[in-house]
Amino acid sequence: MELLGKTRIDFIGKRKISFIISAIISIVGIIGVIQVGRGAANMGIDFSGGTAMQLKFSKPISIADARAALHKNGIAKADLQEIKDGNKLLVKMAGATVGKSSEMVQAAFKKEFADNAFTVESSTEIGPSIGNKLRKDTLIAAVISMLGIIMYIAWRFDFKFGVGATCATIHDCLAMFAVFYLMNKEINLLFITAVLTIAGYSLTDTVVVFDRIRENLHKNLKGSMNTIFNDSINEVLSRTIVTSLTVVLAASSLFFFGGEVIHDFSLALLIGVLVGTYSSVFVASPIVVLLENRALAKKAKTV
Amino acid sequence: MPKGTGWRISLICVFVALSFLYLTPTLVGTLPSWWGTFLPKDKIHLGLDLQGGTHLVMEVETQKAVEGSLDLVATDLEDTLSSKNLHYKHIARDGEDKVSVVLYEKGTAETVQKLIKDKYPSYEQSPIFDEGGYAAFTLRVSEKDAQERKDKAVQQALETIRNRIDQFGVSEPTIQREGINNIVVQLPGIKDPQRAIDLIGRTARLDFKMVREDISPTGTIPDDAEVLKEKSVDPVTGAVTEIPIVVQKKSMITGDLLTDAQVRIDSQFNQPYVAIEFNSLGAKLFDQVTAANVGKRFAIVLDNNIYSAPVIRERISGGSAQISGNFTEKTAADLAIVLRAGALPAPVKIIQNVTVGPSLGQDSINKGLYAGLIGVLLVVVFMAIYYKLSGLIADLGMVLNIVYLMGALAALGATLTLPGIAAIVLLVGMSVDSNVIIFERIREELKLGKSPKSALDAGYDKAFLTIMDSHITTLITAAVLFQFGTGPVKGFAVSLSLGVIINLFTSLVGTKVTFDLFLHKGKVKKMSI
Numbered sequence: 001m002e003l004l005g006k007t008r009i010d011f012i013g014k015r016k017i018s019f020i021i022s023a024i025i026s027i028v029g030i031i032g033v034i035q036v037g038r039g040a041a042n043m044g045i046d047f048s049g050g051t052a053m054q055l056k057f058s059k060p061i062s063i064a065d066a067r068a069a070l071h072k073n074g075i076a077k078a079d080l081q082e083i084k085d086g087n088k089l090l091v092k093m094a095g096a097t098v099g100k101s102s103e104m105v106q107a108a109f110k111k112e113f114a115d116n117a118f119t120v121e122s123s124t125e126i127g128p129s130i131g132n133k134l135r136k137d138t139l140i141a142a143v144i145s146m147l148g149i150i151m152y153i154a155w156r157f158d159f160k161f162g163v164g165a166t167c168a169t170i171h172d173c174l175a176m177f178a179v180f181y182l183m184n185k186e187i188n189l190l191f192i193t194a195v196l197t198i199a200g201y202s203l204t205d206t207v208v209v210f211d212r213i214r215e216n217l218h219k220n221l222k223g224s225m226n227t228i229f230n231d232s233i234n235e236v237l238s239r240t241i242v243t244s245l246t247v248v249l250a251a252s253s254l255f256f257f258g259g260e261v262i263h264d265f266s267l268a269l270l271i272g273v274l275v276g277t278y279s280s281v282f283v284a285s286p287i288v289v290l291l292e293n294r295a296l297a298k299k300a301k302t303v
Numbered sequence: 304m305p306k307g308t309g310w311r312i313s314l315i316c317v318f319v320a321l322s323f324l325y326l327t328p329t330l331v332g333t334l335p336s337w338w339g340t341f342l343p344k345d346k347i348h349l350g351l352d353l354q355g356g357t358h359l360v361m362e363v364e365t366q367k368a369v370e371g372s373l374d375l376v377a378t379d380l381e382d383t384l385s386s387k388n389l390h391y392k393h394i395a396r397d398g399e400d401k402v403s404v405v406l407y408e409k410g411t412a413e414t415v416q417k418l419i420k421d422k423y424p425s426y427e428q429s430p431i432f433d434e435g436g437y438a439a440f441t442l443r444v445s446e447k448d449a450q451e452r453k454d455k456a457v458q459q460a461l462e463t464i465r466n467r468i469d470q471f472g473v474s475e476p477t478i479q480r481e482g483i484n485n486i487v488v489q490l491p492g493i494k495d496p497q498r499a500i501d502l503i504g505r506t507a508r509l510d511f512k513m514v515r516e517d518i519s520p521t522g523t524i525p526d527d528a529e530v531l532k533e534k535s536v537d538p539v540t541g542a543v544t545e546i547p548i549v550v551q552k553k554s555m556i557t558g559d560l561l562t563d564a565q566v567r568i569d570s571q572f573n574q575p576y577v578a579i580e581f582n583s584l585g586a587k588l589f590d591q592v593t594a595a596n597v598g599k600r601f602a603i604v605l606d607n608n609i610y611s612a613p614v615i616r617e618r619i620s621g622g623s624a625q626i627s628g629n630f631t632e633k634t635a636a637d638l639a640i641v642l643r644a645g646a647l648p649a650p651v652k653i654i655q656n657v658t659v660g661p662s663l664g665q666d667s668i669n670k671g672l673y674a675g676l677i678g679v680l681l682v683v684v685f686m687a688i689y690y691k692l693s694g695l696i697a698d699l700g701m702v703l704n705i706v707y708l709m710g711a712l713a714a715l716g717a718t719l720t721l722p723g724i725a726a727i728v729l730l731v732g733m734s735v736d737s738n739v740i741i742f743e744r745i746r747e748e749l750k751l752g753k754s755p756k757s758a759l760d761a762g763y764d765k766a767f768l769t770i771m772d773s774h775i776t777t778l779i780t781a782a783v784l785f786q787f788g789t790g791p792v793k794g795f796a797v798s799l800s801l802g803v804i805i806n807l808f809t810s811l812v813g814t815k816v817t818f819d820l821f822l823h824k825g826k827v828k829k830m831s832i
Contacts, residue, residue: 054663102656103497121663127654130360134789141787148779156772190722193784193792197799200780201733204773208740211769239743242689243736246682250732253678254725259670261352261663262725269729 007234011281012226012289018282022171025275029174032181041181043094044188045124047138049131050094051101053123055109057087059116066091069112075104083260088121101125138192145196146170149203157210160291165206168276168284172202175275176268190265198272201247205240205280212236213285225292229285237281244277308823311816315703322710329713347713349491350720350794353668355661356491357499358790361464361651363484368456368649369449370396376423376442377402378553383422389415392437393526400449405439412438453484456648461486464503464651466644471502486651496658498637506606506650507641509558511592512550514600514612520547527552531602533609536629548609550602555592560585564642566635569627575635576627579642586622594618605638657790671724678728679705686735690742692831693818697738700814704734707805708798717801720794730802736773737810741766742832755830756822763815770810778803 035041045052063080066089070078079092093101102123109118146169153165173195180187213232223231233240251273254266328334329346338344351358373396380394380402389411397403406412412431419428419442426442433439444452457480464486465478477489493499512531520530529552532545563580581589592601593615602612603626610628630638682701686694708727712719745762753761781800788796822830 056662119662120658120660122659123656124658125653125656127362127652129362130655137787141783145780145783148783149776152772152776152779189788189792193722193788193795196780196784197729197777197795200777201773203776204733204736207769207772235747236743239740242739242743246685246735246739247729247732249681249685250678250728253681254674254728257670257674257677258725258728259667259674259721261667261721262671265722265725269725 002238007237008230009234009237010230011233012229012286015282015286015289018286022279022283025178026171026174028182029176029178032177033174035181036177036187042184042186044186044191045092045094045126045131046189047131047135047187048094049126049128050092051105051123051125052093053091053102053105054083054121055089055091055118056121057089057113057116057118060087061089061113061116063089065113066109069108070105072112073104073108075101075108078105088260134189138189142192142196145199149199153203160288160295161210161214163291164284164288165203165210167287168206168279169199169202171279171283172272172276173199175279176272179271180264180268185264185267188264190262191268194265194268194272198269198276202272202276202279205244205277206284208236208239208243209233209280209285210288213288225289225296229289233281233285240277240280244273247273308816308819311812312820315813315816318707318710319703321714322706325710325713329709343714345713345716347709348716348718349664349668350718350723350791351489351491351657351664352659352721352791353664353671353719354491355659355664356489357493357496357659358655358657359488359490359500359503359653360481360655361486361488361504362654363457363460363486363647364650364652365453365456365484366399366649369444369452370399371649372452373400373402373444376426380404380419383418384415387418391415395526397441400444402442403439404442405434405437407437409438412440416440457484457486459648460651463645463647464488467502467640468499470640470644471499473499485654492661498633500653500656502637502640504651504653505641506647507558507644508606508646509561509642510554510604511556511589512552512554512602512604513596514602515549515551516600518549520549524549531604531607531609533602533612534629548602548612550604550609554604555601556581556585556588558642558646560588561642564639566632566639567625574627575630575632576625577630577635577639577642578623578625581622581624583622586620589622589624590618590620667721671721671728675724675728675731678731682731682735686738690738690832693738693742693745696814696817697735697742699817700738700809701731701734703809703813704730704802704806707809708802711801711805712798715797715801717797718794719798720791722791723794723798726795726798726802730799730806733777734802734806734809737766737770737806738814740769741810741814745830746832749830749832758830759818759822763811767811770807774803774807 032041036043039048063082066080067078070091075093077093079090079094081090081092082088083090091105093105102120102125106120149169150162150166153162157165176191176195176198180191185191209232212235213229216228216232248270251266251269254262255270258266325343325345327342328338328344334344377394377396381391384391384394389406391404391406391411393403393405395403404412404415406415409431416428416431419426423442425445425448427445429441429443431438431440461478461480468476468478468488468490473490473493475491477487479487481487488503490496490499515528518524518528524530528549530547530549532547534543534545536543560581561579562582562585565578566575567578568575596615597617598615600612600614602609604610610626626638679701683698686697688694690697705727708730711717741762744766745758748758748761749755778800781796781803784792784796785800
């Protein structure tokens with residue numbers, strides 16, 4: 001079976017549109033990263049410190065009632081979120097003190113909803129010092145892995161391809177931040193893990209495309225850069241799509257069936273894989289074309 | 304058989320056998336007794352997010368330990384000077400690292416300085432200076448000693464906490480030091496986490512102090528006394544009342560002189576209390592103190608809260624006493640545990656507490672496995688439809704991957720977390736990727752008119768570098784995540800990095816050898832791809 005026959009799509013010619021799209025994505029992503037850096041985004045308590053609890057009630061409970069109950073018992077600032085299946089409630093309190101807040105929430109609900117018993121499915125309390133340390137460690141981890149990947153790219157590819165691959169990788173990471181920022185999803189340690197995983201993975205598609213382009217560049221020096229690049233991308237298009245498709249299949253089964261704990265994590269992976277496929281065709285390759293053409297023009301001038 | 308196939312097949316089979324060998328303890332509930340003697344018995348551990356349990360990070364307030372030992376030095380100096388008839392005005396800890404000594408005359412100060420030099424050689428003494436007409440100087444603990452004291456405090460805290468947890472009874476707890484001041488405690492499958500946390504985090508410093516009936520708690524409190532509170536809970540209404548009591552600052556006897564503590568039930572009121580036994584020194588002191596103070600009250604103070612303040616009716620020899628208060632059987636049992644296990648050398652602060660209930664853990668396991676199964680099925684079916692027989696070979700490679708990965712996790716005694724399961728599912732998708740790259744290449748070579756055998760070889764050769772690239776970059780991030788991640792993230796990194804390495808083997812050796820077996824001798828005219 002073949003998904004796509006021989007295609008003749010002008011990918012490079014569409015670079016104006018794709019660059020605009022990618023620029024918007026990247027700018028939103030950068031805003032997201034800056035907000036995360038300022039702590040203004042929806043930060044997970046593992047970074048901000050605080051308390052998060054997941055409670056399972058025996059009867060349905062409305063968020064408004066729950067909030068009123070907490071207010072009445074002196075807990076003014078809490079994020080509440082409902083999990084649809086099984087009367088579950090997520091309570092998040094940023095910056096709350098370790099040891100007290102979880103007990104206070106339990107006491108409040110016990111008092112106000114005496115006829116609606118609940119169990120604590122999970123509770124996480126993180127002090128500010130741990131949050132700070134984690135933020136620092138995560139930043140170091142992100143910087144080291146990005147450096148590692150860039151160094152590997154630099155070693156494997158020549159400069160122009162290296163720039164393309166690096167831009168595509170960074171673009172993919174920014175896209176994940178952009179989507180999570182726009183959807184106001186929580187930025188936590190698992191999200192960062194997903195971003196770093198995608199940073200490592202997104203290169204797969206890029207490499208598949210680049211290898212073919214290099215092969216064709218060696219074979220055929222007559223055609224214009226745009227034609228060689230377009231032909232190469234078209235030749236490996238089905239491969240690019242199928243490799244992503246298998247990972248998408250796996251990631252979406254996690255997303256749909258993996259449960260609430262890794263729901264956002266699988267969403268991040270899914271976005272990353274999809275954007276990674278897009279970027280290897282529409283970001284990485286056009287950047288290399290631009291650089292190659294510029295180099296050619298310079299050469300023509302000097303000769 | 305084609306050349307070089309034999310050893311590759313044997314390698315694959317040996318790995319499969321090893322994987323199942325290592326997986327046996329995980330899969331089989333109870334192993335025969337001979338198994339452990341010469342076969343691996345490590346299991347894949349489940350992380351707390353899957354098993355349920357509590358993960359605590361505690362910070363030992365080590366500065367308090369230094370201050371505590373300075374307080375001791377001050378008290379000891381007071382005693383020594385009094386016994387030698389050297390008159391002093393004031394000796395007390397001053398700030399974080401000093402003891403200040405104020406005496407009436409310069410001459411005495413010089414004698415005292417000499418005495419201290421012999422007794423506490425490691426302390427730095429300041430020159431004698433004049434302070435409002437008195438001769439004063441300070442003792443400073445050296446940086447190195449303070450550091451040693453802090454280090455020892457964390458070590459002692461670790462031991463004490465381990466003792467308490469052992470006595471509380473938790474199966475397979477993990478208690479270890481992390482960084483300079485932190486202690487990490489993991490209690491898998493614990494049912495009443497709050498009780499365990501209270502038990503572990505309590506300083507449990509026990510003091511017996513004389514009550515100063517002559518001073519009113521609302522009036523001015525002299526230097527050598529302090530106001531502590533006795534809490535009492537009304538058994539009917541549950542209302543808490545606090546009664547302030549003035550006690551002597553210096554303790555007569557401390558909890559480190561205890562040898563035992565047990566819960567007993569008062570037969571008269573059916574009320575639990577804690578019976579304590581002193582060691583010989585403690586018993587002697589207790590005997591002396593009670594003999595000298597018949598008719599007076601003393602307070603039993605735990606972590607600066609008065610538990611009870613009974614009147615000494617008669618001299619108590621024999622070294623046993625009892626602590627009564629408003630106990631339930633549980634609180635009495637917990638108090639007995641902390642008293643037996645000893646006090647923490649410094650207070651600890653819980654800075655991280657992650658508790659997962661057992662129901663959520665089981666739910667996560669079920670959902671993770673379910674998602675994994677669906678992911679595997681989707682990929683298997685897709686590959687079989689899209690690449691026909693070759694797709695099935697890729698599927699075989701994927702199954703090998705999973706078996707090897709589980710075997711490797713078991714062999715390393717690694718911890719499987721929910722993100723770890725996610726990594727395995729993700730690897731299902733990634734492991735067929737390598738084969739997709741190879742297959743597409745083979746299809747192209749076939750289109751160029753090559754024979755199946757040479758198309759296969761060309762496909763593998765040309766796809767090799769591409770596959771290496773994608774694996775190495777994933778491995779870089781996995782390694783970094785492993786280094787910096789904690790808990791669930793570490794589980795993810797372990798699964799991911801092992802999976803990537805294994806995948807490299809199965810896609811380059813495992814599936815290739817299967818093809819070679821089918822295609823050797825060039826009998827196959829048409830490849831099912």
